[in-house]
Amino acid sequence: MNRMIEYLTGMNVLTDQVIATDLLIAAKSGVRNYAMAVTETTSPEIRQTLIRQLDEAIDMHEQMVNYMIGKDWYHPWDAEEQLRLDLKNAETALNLH
Numbered sequence: 036m037n038r039m040i041e042y043l044t045g046m047n048v049l050t051d052q053v054i055a056t057d058l059l060i061a062a063k064s065g066v067r068n069y070a071m072a073v074t075e076t077t078s079p080e081i082r083q084t085l086i087r088q089l090d091e092a093i094d095m096h097e098q099m100v101n102y103m104i105g106k107d108w109y110h111p112w113d114a115e116e117q118l119r120l121d122l123k124n125a126e127t128a129l130n131l132h
Contacts, residue, residue: 052108052124059103062096 069089076082103109110117 052103052106055099055103055106055108059096059099059109062092062099065092066096 066089069085069092073082073085073089076085100109100111104111108120110120
Protein backbone atom coordinates (compact mmCIF):
# COMPACT_ATOMS: atom_id res chain seq x y z
CA MET A 36 0.00 0.00 0.00
CA ASN A 37 1.19 3.54 -0.73
CA ARG A 38 2.71 5.13 2.40
CA MET A 39 0.65 8.31 1.99
CA ILE A 40 -2.59 6.32 1.75
CA GLU A 41 -1.53 4.22 4.76
CA TYR A 42 -0.92 7.40 6.75
CA LEU A 43 -4.16 9.10 5.70
CA THR A 44 -6.27 6.03 6.46
CA GLY A 45 -4.48 5.20 9.70
CA MET A 46 -3.43 1.84 8.29
CA ASN A 47 0.26 2.53 8.96
CA VAL A 48 -0.36 2.02 12.69
CA LEU A 49 -2.52 -1.04 12.06
CA THR A 50 0.19 -2.49 9.83
CA ASP A 51 2.75 -2.04 12.61
CA GLN A 52 0.33 -3.59 15.08
CA VAL A 53 -0.27 -6.60 12.82
CA ILE A 54 3.47 -7.15 12.39
CA ALA A 55 4.08 -6.83 16.14
CA THR A 56 1.23 -9.24 16.92
CA ASP A 57 2.59 -11.74 14.42
CA LEU A 58 6.04 -11.49 16.00
CA LEU A 59 4.55 -11.94 19.48
CA ILE A 60 2.72 -15.07 18.36
CA ALA A 61 5.94 -16.41 16.83
CA ALA A 62 7.84 -15.65 20.06
CA LYS A 63 5.22 -17.53 22.11
CA SER A 64 5.47 -20.48 19.76
CA GLY A 65 9.26 -20.44 20.01
CA VAL A 66 9.15 -20.50 23.82
CA ARG A 67 6.72 -23.41 23.77
CA ASN A 68 8.77 -25.36 21.20
CA TYR A 69 12.11 -24.84 22.96
CA ALA A 70 10.59 -25.83 26.32
CA MET A 71 9.24 -29.00 24.79
CA ALA A 72 12.56 -29.77 23.09
CA VAL A 73 14.45 -29.33 26.39
CA THR A 74 12.29 -32.00 27.99
CA GLU A 75 12.75 -34.40 25.07
CA THR A 76 16.53 -34.41 24.65
CA THR A 77 18.85 -36.82 26.41
CA SER A 78 22.11 -35.09 25.48
CA PRO A 79 23.40 -32.70 28.18
CA GLU A 80 25.17 -30.57 25.55
CA ILE A 81 22.06 -30.22 23.40
CA ARG A 82 19.96 -29.56 26.50
CA GLN A 83 22.24 -26.68 27.50
CA THR A 84 22.07 -25.24 23.97
CA LEU A 85 18.29 -25.50 23.97
CA ILE A 86 18.07 -23.86 27.40
CA ARG A 87 20.15 -20.91 26.15
CA GLN A 88 17.88 -20.61 23.12
CA LEU A 89 14.82 -20.89 25.36
CA ASP A 90 16.15 -18.02 27.51
CA GLU A 91 16.65 -15.91 24.37
CA ALA A 92 13.12 -16.73 23.18
CA ILE A 93 11.71 -15.71 26.58
CA ASP A 94 13.64 -12.43 26.37
CA MET A 95 12.26 -11.80 22.87
CA HIS A 96 8.73 -12.50 24.09
CA GLU A 97 9.19 -10.06 26.98
CA GLN A 98 10.49 -7.36 24.64
CA MET A 99 7.51 -7.79 22.31
CA VAL A 100 5.00 -7.75 25.18
CA ASN A 101 6.54 -4.58 26.62
CA TYR A 102 6.64 -2.93 23.18
CA MET A 103 2.99 -3.76 22.48
CA ILE A 104 1.85 -2.68 25.95
CA GLY A 105 3.70 0.60 25.45
CA LYS A 106 1.87 1.14 22.16
CA ASP A 107 -1.49 0.27 23.80
CA TRP A 108 -1.89 -2.69 21.42
CA TYR A 109 -1.84 -5.44 24.05
CA HIS A 110 -3.57 -5.68 27.42
CA PRO A 111 -2.56 -9.05 28.94
CA TRP A 112 -3.91 -8.18 32.41
CA ASP A 113 -7.20 -6.71 31.24
CA ALA A 114 -9.17 -9.33 29.31
CA GLU A 115 -12.17 -7.02 28.79
CA GLU A 116 -10.02 -4.28 27.27
CA GLN A 117 -8.11 -6.80 25.14
CA LEU A 118 -11.39 -8.22 23.85
CA ARG A 119 -12.61 -4.71 22.99
CA LEU A 120 -9.38 -4.02 21.09
CA ASP A 121 -9.51 -7.38 19.29
CA LEU A 122 -13.12 -6.77 18.21
CA LYS A 123 -12.24 -3.28 16.97
CA ASN A 124 -9.31 -4.68 14.95
CA ALA A 125 -11.48 -7.46 13.52
CA GLU A 126 -14.13 -4.92 12.50
CA THR A 127 -11.47 -2.78 10.83
CA ALA A 128 -10.12 -5.79 8.96
CA LEU A 129 -13.61 -6.78 7.78
CA ASN A 130 -14.25 -3.27 6.49
CA LEU A 131 -11.18 -3.35 4.25
CA HIS A 132 -12.35 -4.10 0.76
